[in-house]
Amino acid sequence: MLSKKEIKDIQSLGHKKNRDELGCFLAEGPKMVAEFIQLLPESIVKIYAVQEWIRENESKLKQLPVQEISPVELVRLSQMQTPHQVLCILKQSDHKEPVVKDAFSIYLDAIQDPGNLGTIIRIADWFGINQVICTPGCADCYNPKVVQASMASIARVSVFYDEAAAWLKSQTEVVYAAVLNGKPLYDFKKATSGILLIGNESRGISNELLKLATEKLTIPKKGNAESLNAAVATGIILSHLIA
């Protein structure tokens, strides 16, 4: 049985302040936890799971710290509406800054919706992009909703926060800015490297960052919607742009 303190500590990971203090975050559900066990076992601090899950996964667990909990305890620990069998506490990555050269990166300006950020991390992973750089105005990448929406891609894609756009300003790659009045996306040639700049859900890209763009592109509109969801736009642009 878990102590009251332990339950409180785990629940506290729902808040950014506590995640930062402890350098940890939560991942939930069998699929997600399986990915972390396979890809980043060294980042696992502790797994909390119901008996059934432990029995089914015994062979993969090896030296990993696992504690059996009751279904009632799982509900108390979980950040999800319908918790599934297992959750685990993970160490946050300690990447200091983006390092990938001659590749594609995604740069997000104040993407505030956790679902959008997680979905964009998943899109990056689908298109073989290893890093997503965020302005400080973006959601926290260790927010449980981001982790969930990333569908474990957060274990494969590095996410960095760029203070005062210092990193972006230092880059020499082509910076493609997604805007509503740019050159049609379909006029751009495929590329093997570059930085795709995506703006805030309602305000778009800030003027300061827009000045750093070398190209402005737009997904041609055929109907009447005012704009596209930020994650959907990211997917469409990468699908066209990435060689």
Add this chain to the structure above:
Amino acid sequence: MLSKKEIKDIQSLGHKKNRDELGCFLAEGPKMVAEFIQLLPESIVKIYAVQEWIRENESKLKQLPVQEISPVELVRLSQMQTPHQVLCILKQSDHKEPVVKDAFSIYLDAIQDPGNLGTIIRIADWFGINQVICTPGCADCYNPKVVQASMASIARVSVFYDEAAAWLKSQTEVVYAAVLNGKPLYDFKKATSGILLIGNESRGISNELLKLATEKLTIPKKGNAESLNAAVATGIILSHLIA
């Protein structure tokens, strides 16, 4: 001031059963309500707004039924975490079945997440698609989260529910099914009509519907994510496919 009964009736529109009984749904926020006033004024049953909004919009309101409410009442009526100034009750459309010929349609198999359904309706609207057909297993298109995620595109795109796939079975258009092991998307030519079939978030397209597909297509994967979000996939495919 609103009566307790009126407050309860409006709040009850958060539930499908009550929406169906009353044939109504809710839309919230200045942007959304403005679109309905412009596009579908005849569908507006009643607008509830704070003083400030009414003052700013007086010239557009004409004969529309508006009631002023206090900010506290707005919070009580709203389905959103941070309500904005106005909400309105709308009549559901009474379209009986899809009618568009020689055009593109989207057919959704059990898209359960309201955010995904709303985002797909918004994508349809961006690409000039006028109808989205849903299996009964999809979320309710009048769910407040769907309406919200559609960003008012629900006012322009007709959504139908196809019992037992009767409509789909009667079609002679090309049916493009989005699957994980089909022909690469980029091998397909642009088209001016057809039906894009998108499957459930975790199970994909049911076997029954898959039999009705004339083409199976896949977005080529360059990285490691297992799949893409259903709305993101819809956007990428339409961006490539629609002439």
